[in-house]
Amino acid sequence: MKVNLGEQLEKLREEKKMSREGLAGEMNVSRQAVYKWENNKGYPDIENLIKLSELYNVTLDELIKGDQSF
Template sequence: MSCLKLGDELQRLREVKKMSREELAQLMNVSRQAVYKWENNKGYPDIQNLLKLSEIYETTIDDLIKSDSTFQGNLNTNEDEKKDEDEILHSGFYIGIGIIFLGIFLGLILGNLIISTALNIVGTLIICFYKDILKLFRDIKKDFNEQ
């Protein structure tokens, strides 16, 4: 399995077991089209299906995916995204709260409702869209560095 993609390995293992796509799909409780997509590198099985496949093919998940760097990259990206989503109070939350309090404080000190309202809106937007703002700045920086 030197330079194979995951799909190529899945197809090879299915053929070694002398199974049709239909038979595998029934065993896996998925559609035949799902098996087709996996074997033609048009999609990847999720972790539960990888576990089932490794049992059916009597191999390890590591053996299935270790040569497919694209799949490994997708796994790492998905795990990073999940970790970010699990983090409820990210730094953007604290920055946004700080800006909101600054707006309230300046509004009270200066008696200017416009400044207070503007900073409250900015703080709320930062809380809600912090990750998107960071991604935007990273993309801009990446584009700038490529030019």
């Protein structure tokens, strides 16, 4: 099953035990921006994707494509 970006972002944030507010502060974006990303109503720009991949300690590939385990 293909995980969409929003689900992936939410899962990674929850694994880090971070609130949306906490992530928003860390990323220097609004809580609404995080909400939009996680609900596929908007997408992080490339700079934010890079920041997210560093924060969550995953590659951009893993971040964007989701869990590729078979």
